[in-house]
Amino acid sequence: MIRRHQDYILYQRSKKLRKSQKRKPIYYYQYRLPDGTLSNPRSTGCKSQTEAHRYVQSLIDNGTILCGSDLLFKSYASKFYDENGTWIKDKKALGTANKPGIGEIQIKKYQGFVNHYFVKYLPNNPLSSFTPSDIKEFRQNLLENEKLSRKTINDIMSCLRIMFTAAMDDGLVPKNPFRGIKPLLTEPKPRDAFSLEEVKQIVEYFKSEDLIRVYIIVAACTGMRLAEINSLRKSNIKNTYIDLKDQYRRGKLFPLKTRESRKIPICSELYNLLISTIPEGKEFVFDSLSDNRASDKLRGMLIKTMPEKRNEHGYCFHSLRHFANTYFLSKEIAPIKVASVMGHSTGVSSMQERYTNFTEKDFSEFYVVQSELFRYLTN
Structure with a gap:
């Protein structure tokens, strides 16, 4: 016994x-x-x-066997999101080179949740003894003591839910303590698209800061995200398109947000601008800019020149992406093509996948619209 x-x-x-x-x-x-x-x-x-x-x-x-009722929460949590842990290794195995099952940024975020919040607020009780009340108390601590946004708290709770779901699947807990617990309701902040005239104003504002000006033009003409523009380099800029496979953050290349590579058409004017911007002897187009430099400069410009509009519409660097999406659709480019260029998340076997094999003729109207936009912004 x-x-x-x-x-x-x-x-x-x-x-x-x-x-x-x-x-x-x-x-x-x-x-x-x-x-x-x-x-x-x-x-x-x-x-x-x-x-x-x-x-x-x-x-x-090493976690090969987990003794159920005697296994303490912090012992289980501290190893769960390790690089060599079963859950992380399995998530990576589910993905491919072009679409990883989980990105390094996500892994680091989950590890941060464990180290900063789980260890601080969750009791080190046996794993099998947790109840829905323990989970609710933990969430209340995040709301009242940490003053985190509701969206961030929902992310933390999702991270914790993954752990208890795995424990349930492995027979380590008799009941899932997340039963009946729903995500917090959130109030989305406004983040509208810039108007065409506002984008023109932004480009002209930075006429004395050429590198920031080029950065803004690229964002407006392609709808690329900040970290995606940071990743632009000589090797992935082709004559008629950008072969986008990764993003650049904190000095490293990571898989794209959707983990699906894509090809972005670029008109000849935009191609020439990008190639001419690459510093001599360097690979990255914006080699001398820090990750958030363009975003910080734009924020400063908005605070200085249009503070009321910025607050009312939630204007930020990402509003350039919203502008591009809205502008292309307003020019009657097929929504499925716009989604393909913008890199909106899609499911496997979706209609968008027909545009994975990029050809110029598929995007002929896109080149015309982009070229007109480029000339308007730069003249």
């Missing part, structure tokens, strides 16, 4: 042997499940009790 403080028990088991055979018995082990019952017997493969103890303890230490 396993005692309450024990994670597992060992015992010997041997096959019936003929009198001429001599063999020491093998040690088997069983560990406690969340409901208090024992697991099925498993062989240690060891004939020495000391070796058997070391073997089972190593399984517990």
